[in-house]
Amino acid sequence: MRGSDVNRGRGDNRPVKRVLLAGGSVFDVRSGEVSQADVVVEGERIAAVGRGLDADEAVDCAGSLLVPGFIDCHTHVCMTPAHEDPYGLPRSARSLSAVPVLAALLRSGVTTVRDAGIGRGPR
16 A cells, blocks of 8 residues: 555545564564564555555664553543642643643653553542
8 A cells, every 4th residue: 555545544635654663673452562664654544464565755773762652551641749739720720730641651652541540548
């Protein structure tokens, strides 16, 4: 499949951009092994993993470790250090404090989180 193919699954006719992540060390979550391989990303999905792949655009990943997105199943994205909102904001506005926390997690390779809440027990 090349970039001229239509973007399936979105219901539109925009071309799918295929990006080759070339020559990186790829972590296989099933076997737990790391091997030299190329990865083709099509739109927002991994389309192929192997050697000698091609795509519309290439990124040299030699010397890099390619891994799938990490999952953090215990994080507190809206919790302030004092467990209280120092500004007296409503709960809906406090959730905006999660944005920089989530951005930092994403930069670290975490693509899925489970928010463990604010840690308050019964009162």
